[in-house]
Amino acid sequence: MSEQAHIDREEYNITVYTENQVGLLTRIAMIFSRRKMNILSLNTSPSEIEGIHRFNIVIHETEEVVSKICRQIEKQVEVLKVYYHTNEDVIWQEMALYKVPTDVIAEKVKVERLLRENGARAVVIRRDYTVFETTGHREETDNLIKILQPYGLIEFVRSARIAIIKDSDGFNRKLREFERAEPSHEVVENEYLNSREKVFSM
Amino acid sequence: MLSGGQALLHALTVEGVDTIFGYPGGAIMPIYDALYDFEPNIKHVLVRHEQGGIHAGQGYARSSGKVGVVFATSGPGATNLVTGLADAQIDSTPLVCITGQVFAHLLGTDAFQEADVIGITTPVTKWNYQITDATEIPEVLAKAFHIARSGRPGPVLIDITKNAQLQKFEFKGYTPCDHIRSYRPKPIVRHEYIRAAAELINKAQKPFVLWGQGVMLGSAETEFKAFLEKTGIPAAWTIMGAGALPSDHPQNVGMLGMHGNYGPNVMTNECDVLIAVGMRFDDRVTGRLDKYAKQAKVIHLDIDPAEIDKNVKTTVPVWGDCKETLPLLTQMVETKQHPAWLAKFREFEQKEIDAVIREELFPASGEMTMGEVIQQLNELTKGEAIIVTDVGQHQMVACRYAKLNQTRSNITSGGLGTMGFALPAAIGAKFGTLDRTVVAVIGDGGIQMTIQELGTIMQSGIDVKIMILNNQFLGMVRQWQELFHERRYSFVDITSPDYVMVAKGYGIAGKSVNQREDLTAALQEMLHHPGAFLLEVMVTKENNVFPMVPQGCSVSEIRLK
Numbered sequence: 001m002s003e004q005a006h007i008d009r010e011e012y013n014i015t016v017y018t019e020n021q022v023g024l025l026t027r028i029a030m031i032f033s034r035r036k037m038n039i040l041s042l043n044t045s046p047s048e049i050e051g052i053h054r055f056n057i058v059i060h061e062t063e064e065v066v067s068k069i070c071r072q073i074e075k076q077v078e079v080l081k082v083y084y085h086t087n088e089d090v091i092w093q094e095m096a097l098y099k100v101p102t103d104v105i106a107e108k109v110k111v112e113r114l115l116r117e118n119g120a121r122a123v124v125i126r127r128d129y130t131v132f133e134t135t136g137h138r139e140e141t142d143n144l145i146k147i148l149q150p151y152g153l154i155e156f157v158r159s160a161r162i163a164i165i166k167d168s169d170g171f172n173r174k175l176r177e178f179e180r181a182e183p184s185h186e187v188v189e190n191e192y193l194n195s196r197e198k199v200f201s202m
Numbered sequence: 203m204l205s206g207g208q209a210l211l212h213a214l215t216v217e218g219v220d221t222i223f224g225y226p227g228g229a230i231m232p233i234y235d236a237l238y239d240f241e242p243n244i245k246h247v248l249v250r251h252e253q254g255g256i257h258a259g260q261g262y263a264r265s266s267g268k269v270g271v272v273f274a275t276s277g278p279g280a281t282n283l284v285t286g287l288a289d290a291q292i293d294s295t296p297l298v299c300i301t302g303q304v305f306a307h308l309l310g311t312d313a314f315q316e317a318d319v320i321g322i323t324t325p326v327t328k329w330n331y332q333i334t335d336a337t338e339i340p341e342v343l344a345k346a347f348h349i350a351r352s353g354r355p356g357p358v359l360i361d362i363t364k365n366a367q368l369q370k371f372e373f374k375g376y377t378p379c380d381h382i383r384s385y386r387p388k389p390i391v392r393h394e395y396i397r398a399a400a401e402l403i404n405k406a407q408k409p410f411v412l413w414g415q416g417v418m419l420g421s422a423e424t425e426f427k428a429f430l431e432k433t434g435i436p437a438a439w440t441i442m443g444a445g446a447l448p449s450d451h452p453q454n455v456g457m458l459g460m461h462g463n464y465g466p467n468v469m470t471n472e473c474d475v476l477i478a479v480g481m482r483f484d485d486r487v488t489g490r491l492d493k494y495a496k497q498a499k500v501i502h503l504d505i506d507p508a509e510i511d512k513n514v515k516t517t518v519p520v521w522g523d524c525k526e527t528l529p530l531l532t533q534m535v536e537t538k539q540h541p542a543w544l545a546k547f548r549e550f551e552q553k554e555i556d557a558v559i560r561e562e563l564f565p566a567s568g569e570m571t572m573g574e575v576i577q578q579l580n581e582l583t584k585g586e587a588i589i590v591t592d593v594g595q596h597q598m599v600a601c602r603y604a605k606l607n608q609t610r611s612n613i614t615s616g617g618l619g620t621m622g623f624a625l626p627a628a629i630g631a632k633f634g635t636l637d638r639t640v641v642a643v644i645g646d647g648g649i650q651m652t653i654q655e656l657g658t659i660m661q662s663g664i665d666v667k668i669m670i671l672n673n674q675f676l677g678m679v680r681q682w683q684e685l686f687h688e689r690r691y692s693f694v695d696i697t698s699p700d701y702v703m704v705a706k707g708y709g710i711a712g713k714s715v716n717q718r719e720d721l722t723a724a725l726q727e728m729l730h731h732p733g734a735f736l737l738e739v740m741v742t743k744e745n746n747v748f749p750m751v752p753q754g755c756s757v758s759e760i761r762l763k
């Protein structure tokens with residue numbers, strides 16, 4: 001691979017809308033493995049539309065390669081639509097679970113503060129261990145591992161990435177426009193976040 | 203109430219299937235049992251090996267334009283289809299393959315003759331599906347045919363467990379499918395791109411058309427010719443596209459690629475606008491991509507959006523079925539002639555005739571060449587025969603020199619390059635077009651890969667002409683060893699049986715010739731013989747196919763010697 005291609009590689013979030021079909025995961029995975037490409041993260045689950053599944057796939061590649069891959073994926077009979085976006089164009093999260101001995105947490109007030117600072121939430125509290133959950137970007141969830149390690153972290157697991165595309169059109173509308181690739185207009189991020197109360201009044 | 207097997211055969215009759223190539227076995231017996239009652243509406247051809255069955259299905263599909271249908275049993279029967287599936291996938295051939303599978307309750311238990319057929323065939327099918335319940339059969343079959351033949355065609359495999367074949371259910375009839383929500387066989391034609399393409403073509407000084415099999419797959423031969431004749435643009439073909447425009451059309455300037463003609467290869471790097479119609483810029487056509495047509499603006503007409511920009515960056519993509527896009531384009535282009543530009547191709551052609559072709563087609567002395575055999579065949583068939591080729595030197599020679607007056611007359615394994623393809627494919631091609639002469643041109647290596655299909659010819663009584671060009675070598679590999687491995691002829695020296703005796707053993711007439719003066723009469727005898735005939739022609743041992751674009755070179759570095 002050329003120097004330039006290395007420089008131009010970045011993380012891409014591929015969103016695939018598919019029919020719910022046995023064997024499709026293999027077909028999609030093969031498109032990557034055939035080219036000797038590594039999938040960094042893969043999540044698949046039912047979407048908001050009945051019978052349609054949504055894949056989130058993360059790969060580190062150049063845009064040229066990603067766009068070709070996406071066309072190959074879209075070629076599969078059961079694939080409805082494929083999008084790809086850089087990290088800037090999506091809002092993404094990963095979820096992590098941390099299992100820690102309960103006695104340590106209970107005794108050390110400092111831990112509790114650290115957990116709160118990191119937005120962690122207890123999901124299970126048992127006499128022998130407690131499970132915390134946090135969601136965020138990789139650095140954030142990694143950070144909490146570092147924090148909990150000295151307090152006897154027993155087990156850790158992280159989910160695949162899920163990503164919401166910032167472009168506000170959504171899939172429902174795109175489905176109708178299928179063939180047209182008109183650029184959508186800019187959306188200001190977190191526009192309403194500061195005035196949450198006013199927007200979401202009960 | 204019908205059994206799954208009966209429902210399947212009902213479905214096939216509604217789809218208009220008249221011929222099936224297959225081989226039975228335990229796991230597909232209920233379907234074969236049902237087939238017993240469907241004769242003679244459906245003809246079943248018993249092949250000698252499932253690879254022969256699927257290549258026959260390919261030959262049938264390619265000659266007739268219909269979907270080829272193949273039956274095989276589970277496990278080893280199904281795995282024997284893999285080469286043909288890969289071949290059909292890369293050459294966009296519509297097939298529906300039905301494989302038997304073990305009982306559903308045995309799936310995944312390493313049962314007798316069980317193989318993960320869906321897993322194995324996934325990378326080599328356009329679509330595949332396993333049926334474990336008979337009630338799924340009508341709908342899945344309908345989808346299979348729709349997927350196999352629409353858009354960019356391809357092979358589909360349906361694996362049916364034995365219990366589903368036996369299961370009785372209330373059959374509510376069969377409705378062919380023409381829509382699947384997630385499947386868009388044809389991209390919507392974008393008129394702005396047609397306009398942009400027409401503008402480029404109208405302004406071009408040295409436009410050049412490359413066409414591939416897409417023209418035939420879209421049944422757009424007439425539309426293609428109309429476009430060419432209005433624009434006056436010279437056009438060259440890939441081996442998969444051969445015959446879509448008659449060989450002697452004044453704007454047909456020859457074959458592209460590694461063993462293509464000199465002019466079209468060199469001129470690819472001189473044209474200002476390159477118009478690719480239904481072809482995919484295979485590396486055998488383009489040579490080195492970084493030195494391929496860099497000076498040209500590229501217009502690419504293709505039904506498969508994944509082909510656009512895959513290998514060659516396009517200036518204007520014309521997505522869609524060329525049957526629809528070509529007429530739109532023809533409407534917008536100006537009527538023109540390019541006599542000077544066209545003449546340049548003819549100049550190169552003359553140069554190639556002097557350097558290579560005359561000697562190859564009309565040698566005055568010495569042993570026979572493959573070229574002169576094809577030349578003689580042309581004379582005798584007047585370019586009306588279907589030529590089915592195997593893989594190797596003879597394939598390149600046949601593709602270069604065969605005269606093709608009609609479309610769907612050149613059947614070859616272009617993408618996968620499968621030796622052993624020609625004999626069974628010729629059988630299929632003949633079943634697909636009973637009124638045409640079918641000549642299989644095969645090397646002494648390739649014939650021995652599926653020679654057992656002589657048995658299929660014997661039993662079915664099908665009339666195919668088999669022409670073995672025997673150079674006593676795996677010729678194409680030998681040529682590369684000569685040119686690129688200092689003549690180290692590692693395992694390319696292949697001996698042959700007495701083919702005429704072998705044919706005789708199968709009840710097929712045959713003849714072998716090694717003298718030039720006997721060639722014409724022998725070819726005549728083959729062509730006029732009622733029924734199948736095997737002709738072996740001994741040709742010179744160490745002849746090379748030229749011109750040639752050596753691997754890793756640009757198309758303009760094509761060598762005449």
Ligand SMILES: Cc1ncc(C[n+]2csc(CCOP(=O)(O)OP(=O)(O)O)c2C)c(N)n1
Pocket residue numbers: 592593594595596597619620621622644645646647648649671673675676677678679
């Ligand atoms: C199944 C398969 N195995 C190996 C090859 C590699 N291969 C390509 S051409 C060739 C030689 C073919 O020899 P022959 O059939 O005698 O034809 P010729 O080149 O002499 O015309 C070989 C071995 C192939 N294309 N397909």
